[in-house]
Amino acid sequence: MRRALPILAVLMVLLAAIAVVNPFFLEPAGFLAFLKRAAPLVILAAGQYFVIVSGEFDLSVGSLVTAEVVIAARLIDGDESATGPVLALLIVVGLFVGLVNGVVTTKLRVPSFIVTLGMLLVLSGAVFLWTGGAPRGALSQGFRMFGRGGLGPLPWSVLILLAVGAVAIWLMRADFGKTLIATGDNVRAAALSGVRVDRAKIFAFMFSGLAAAVAAILLGGFAGVSAQVGQGLEFSAITAVVLGGVVLGGGRGSVLAAMAGAFTLEALFTLLNLYGISGALEFTVQGVIIIAAVAAGAIRLPRKFTPRRGDAHAAS
Amino acid sequence: MPRHKAAVAAVTALVLAGCTTDKPAATTQPAAPAASAQGSGTGAQSKFFVQADFDAQLAMRSQTPQGPTDKPWEQVIAPKMVDTAKYKKDGPYHLCFSNAAVNNPWRQVGWKTMQAEAGLHKEIEKFTALDAEGKDDKQISDIAELQAKDCDALIVSPNTTATLTPAVRAACGKVPVIVFDRGVETDCPVTFIKPIGGYAFGADAAEFLVEKVPAGGKVLALRILPGVDVLETRWSAAKVVFDKSRLQVVGVEFTDGDAAKTKSIVSDYIQRHGKIDGVWMDSGATAVAAIEAFEDAGVPVPPINGEDQQDFLQKWKDAGLTAVAPTYPTYQWRTPLIAALKILKGEEVPKMWNLPQPEVTSENLSTYLKPNMPPLHYALCGCEDLPGFPEAWGGKKS
Numbered sequence: 001m002r003r004a005l006p007i008l009a010v011l012m013v014l015l016a017a018i019a020v021v022n023p024f025f026l027e028p029a030g031f032l033a034f035l036k037r038a039a040p041l042v043i044l045a046a047g048q049y050f051v052i053v054s055g056e057f058d059l060s061v062g063s064l065v066t067a068e069v070v071i072a073a074r075l076i077d078g079d080e081s082a083t084g085p086v087l088a089l090l091i092v093v094g095l096f097v098g099l100v101n102g103v104v105t106t107k108l109r110v111p112s113f114i115v116t117l118g119m120l121l122v123l124s125g126a127v128f129l130w131t132g133g134a135p136r137g138a139l140s141q142g143f144r145m146f147g148r149g150g151l152g153p154l155p156w157s158v159l160i161l162l163a164v165g166a167v168a169i170w171l172m173r174a175d176f177g178k179t180l181i182a183t184g185d186n187v188r189a190a191a192l193s194g195v196r197v198d199r200a201k202i203f204a205f206m207f208s209g210l211a212a213a214v215a216a217i218l219l220g221g222f223a224g225v226s227a228q229v230g231q232g233l234e235f236s237a238i239t240a241v242v243l244g245g246v247v248l249g250g251g252r253g254s255v256l257a258a259m260a261g262a263f264t265l266e267a268l269f270t271l272l273n274l275y276g277i278s279g280a281l282e283f284t285v286q287g288v289i290i291i292a293a294v295a296a297g298a299i300r301l302p303r304k305f306t307p308r309r310g311d312a313h314a315a316s
Numbered sequence: 317m318p319r320h321k322a323a324v325a326a327v328t329a330l331v332l333a334g335c336t337t338d339k340p341a342a343t344t345q346p347a348a349p350a351a352s353a354q355g356s357g358t359g360a361q362s363k364f365f366v367q368a369d370f371d372a373q374l375a376m377r378s379q380t381p382q383g384p385t386d387k388p389w390e391q392v393i394a395p396k397m398v399d400t401a402k403y404k405k406d407g408p409y410h411l412c413f414s415n416a417a418v419n420n421p422w423r424q425v426g427w428k429t430m431q432a433e434a435g436l437h438k439e440i441e442k443f444t445a446l447d448a449e450g451k452d453d454k455q456i457s458d459i460a461e462l463q464a465k466d467c468d469a470l471i472v473s474p475n476t477t478a479t480l481t482p483a484v485r486a487a488c489g490k491v492p493v494i495v496f497d498r499g500v501e502t503d504c505p506v507t508f509i510k511p512i513g514g515y516a517f518g519a520d521a522a523e524f525l526v527e528k529v530p531a532g533g534k535v536l537a538l539r540i541l542p543g544v545d546v547l548e549t550r551w552s553a554a555k556v557v558f559d560k561s562r563l564q565v566v567g568v569e570f571t572d573g574d575a576a577k578t579k580s581i582v583s584d585y586i587q588r589h590g591k592i593d594g595v596w597m598d599s600g601a602t603a604v605a606a607i608e609a610f611e612d613a614g615v616p617v618p619p620i621n622g623e624d625q626q627d628f629l630q631k632w633k634d635a636g637l638t639a640v641a642p643t644y645p646t647y648q649w650r651t652p653l654i655a656a657l658k659i660l661k662g663e664e665v666p667k668m669w670n671l672p673q674p675e676v677t678s679e680n681l682s683t684y685l686k687p688n689m690p691p692l693h694y695a696l697c698g699c700e701d702l703p704g705f706p707e708a709w710g711g712k713k714s
Contacts, residue, residue, distance in 0.1 A: 024587045033587075037580060078691075136710055138627070138691045148612060223575035223605050225691075231574075273584055 004257035007244050011260055014267040021274045032155060036222075038266035039157040040065075040215035044233060045240040045262035046168040046255055047211025050204040052241050055184040055250030056105060056112035058205060060119035061212040061237055064097055065230030067123045068216035070130070073137040073225040083142035090213045097123070098209025102202030112205075120234065127227070135225045147221020157218045164214060168255045171207075177255075180204060184250025232283065239286040240265045242293040265289075357565035358537075358555040364548035370556065373515040381672045388672050389647040389698050390654060393512065395666035400506060403492045404662030405468065408441035411656050412467035412491075414458045416475035416498070417450035421601070421625070421692035425699075426649035428709055432702035433650040439657060452479040459483045463490050469656040472505075473497045477545055492659050494652045498546060507665045509651045511644055511673040514549030518598065520642035520675050521550075521621035522557035525594040528619040528638055531562040533593030536585050538606065540573045540599055550598040563594065575605035582609035595620040600641060603628045607635070624676050627691035629684060641676035641684075647698025688712045 015025075024030040044061055051058040068090050075089070076082045101119055105112040146156045171177055182190040183197045191197050219229050244261025246253025269282055376393050383391035411434070418427050434443040444465060448455030455475050460483070462470055470487055471494045474480040481501045487493050488504035496509035525535055535558065539551055551568075558565050566589055571578040585592055586609065595606055600623020610617040619638040622628035624645075632639045648671050658665050674696065676684050684695035690710040699705050706713065 226575045
């Protein structure tokens, strides 16, 4: 919780700034609409957190989201009775893609940056080949309910977000979380002390794939079929995690802070939009955040070692 | 540390500069240079706007096209015929086609229609098509490659206007060239086939809103992206119409053609302005997402325009909307093959083959709405009489 404080403070400032421009934001309906819009990115950030804290990257989530939505539309094709099986299939596909990413990274020792970049290309190429560039079919009302509808005033996506967030926080407090952080901090030390690092990393990738599947269900439900639905989401998720103070390279940061980072990013986009600043700037903002966050991390490191300055060897 | 501070200051300055300068047409643009734009919120006129083309296209809307009324893809408005005797040769023919892309539903419907049309003509012995996948450089090499394949005629649907011009000019010397959809900056093709055009599209939609939205009403304009001539013409025509009206354009936003982004933008505008009285769109692909934003906000859907896509037409009927759908008909994909055969038989063709560009209105909606066709199908495909319909277009036999 203490680790999440700085980003929560930034988030509060941004939310206040939005409320000043748009008072409707303070009403329950307005705020819930914001939560609903942020939900997919927050869920993706939670999934991405597991991978990053274990010392890896997952660049494939954006195209995985697109692939899932396109597959869902094609298979459901407006048929209400297909909703259940297709939802189950999407979850399985998400877990499977995560499993492949994880196994190739750990067992074949290919850097995850390359594995998931390859997966991004494989998935987007496969989607293009399968659809010819334009998605076909339609989602059923039952499918779209999760992204569009709600339980009374509460959108389903907000409820799903709460459930995912609770599970993620619980996982990180359980033994799994501790082994994952140990793995990210120092793979060798963790392995030597009996952590099954490969298994921990594979699970992390599978959580990321699962998060992408859930995000795809919410995004597809929100706005329907589109071949661009997942574009750039991998970078938004990584930016969100980094913004939450999670260190690239692994071993440090909390999942709560990562999710708060996603809310902050979404709040920032909302604010930019309210001031009429072009959406094209979103990528620029993300780029600045990633570079600044990593640079800030690097600047802090020497200070940590200052006590050693007294050491004659270090001073020479 | 001072260096660190300086860096922060520099970054801050950069960000601030970015904020102040990059403010494209969103929300109310203060005092655009053109006096006519005063207070209408439409911003400066597009540099793609050509008054003469605008006037010509708006005039064409009321002209009666020549040709069979049940086959609009063979009709032509105000033709100036050219002689093609020099291209006359005996069949059977080998026709070639350089396609810009099949990367959106509009092009997919068109491409299927063209393939079915090719199957109708026994004189076409061979039909070779190359897909440039939306890349100019690939299309340039495609056109060169096709010239080496003994084509009797070359059909080109250019990816972009200016970049493809030299490639088309080079091909003109070797085979009769037929260009359709987007144009090129040379008159060397034997014929250029297109519907009336983007000005007519944009004006049709804007005029509908001016008629249906009460004076002073707030209109939101949604565009896909800036800088593409066929889309710029649509918006620039709408701007002219809105500037003359008493409507207030509260925003001109770019959606990238993305449904989620469209829905978010419209939701934001509903929140910010309380009420939006009309929505103008330069393309119908995300019209349903815009409509859903109003539904999800629990407010009535204002007058809106879409396009002839089935999902929009279905929504229009189900929700009883006040709507209109100007079109950019996909039946134009049939015409190039018909033109190619005419040219090779030495028959006259129009230099500018302007096809009619009908509007879907509440009166004729039921004739265009085909519930057995997929949601992204374009109603004006002119493909109903072609072999393989409706299955080849993704429809179900009803």
